[in-house]
Amino acid sequence: MFPLESGMPPLTPEYTSELVAGVVLFLIILVVVWKFVVPKFEETYAERSAEIAGGIEKAERAQAEAAEALAEYQAQLAEARAEAAKIREEAKADAAAASAEIRAAAAADAERLVANARAQIGAERAQVVQQLRGEIGGLATELAGKIVGESLAKDAAARRTVDRFLAELESQPVEQA
């Protein structure tokens, strides 16, 4: 009814140019899209996902840093506590040692003083005894001589008497030391 250029309309092109135009136009679009459009979009997408991934990474890093700082702080705190305890222990030990030393020194001093006093007293006593023995012997002899009327000084019996008397005297407990 409508004789066209070729074959069986409308299943064959009216003009071959249709086919060529379709292909050529499409290829032009394809090249433009391929070279300019798709790279641009893909670049944007890549940047965007990198940005998101970067943000997450940054947050993770900050968190890790915070955790690290916390751990470090806690470690320092524990260390400080340990040190304080140590110092306290040391001080306690020092104090105990010092007090023991002082006590020992005081005890030693006291002993020494007592010993000195004793020695002095002993020495004085010995001296006094010695002196007294001489004086008392002299006195007694003199007294006895006066009583008897003769000197017993060179008499051995008189000396023995005196010595016996003094020994008795010594064996008696001393009231006042």
Next chain:
Amino acid sequence: MPGLTGLFIPLEWDVCTHTEGGEEGLIIGVGSFCARPLFPGLGPEFYWINNQLFQAVLGAVLVIAFWLWVSRSHKLVPGKRQYFGELAYNFVRDGIARDMLGHDFRKFVPYLVALFSFLLVNNLFGQFFFFMFPTFSKIGYAWGLAGLTFLLYNGVGIYKHGLLKYLKNNTMPAGVPWWMLPLVMPLEFLSNFIIRPITLALRLFANLFGGHLVVLVFVVGGTMLLTWTEGPLNGKPEWLLHTAGGVALVFSLAIFALELFVSVMQAYIFTVLTAQYVASALADEH
């Protein structure tokens, strides 16, 4: 009605001017799809410069302009323009390419994006001013794109597997008993290498051709009935003809809506099938 005015007159006239005895006037039929040469004065060898070629070129220009516009000065946080561009781009990239092709999809995104946008714009020319004519209802354009898709999927298949293995993949499906092969092989060959491109082109063409024809029936036919002034036709009084014409014109809005859907659908299907053919060509086992 030849010449440049042929561009902007959506009503269809028999203007197959290069044929002998072409009837002038309102017609609805194959002749409605005749090209209107833009420069008939130059002689028949320039008839190929016609309104349909102009449409196709304009469609290509629009598509290129759109993509360049939306891919300009991208930011990480998109503005409206970029957002719209990404929406359109992702529709093909994620909705078609990635779904059909899996992890190798990136290589084929440019082809699919170009294909879908070119088809969509040209199909929509069928519903919008000034052309009211879908470019791909001229089968030459459909053959062209189907041919390219044919070359693409066979090309990548042969590139990946080598000719022999590719042919084997596509003619000897796994799991078919050997005695079935004489029957299966010709069928598979026919289906994969001959039927596919033909149906691809015909599906696109026929949907738009038929759709445009239906639109013509309602719009042109309705107009003819509505403006009928030559008395009763086949015994029907004029008022009945006028009513029928009016109803047809009103109903043509529904037809337009349907055609709008078909236009988008066909652009989508063509693109999806292209991706599907590429995917099956790349698959290791058919």
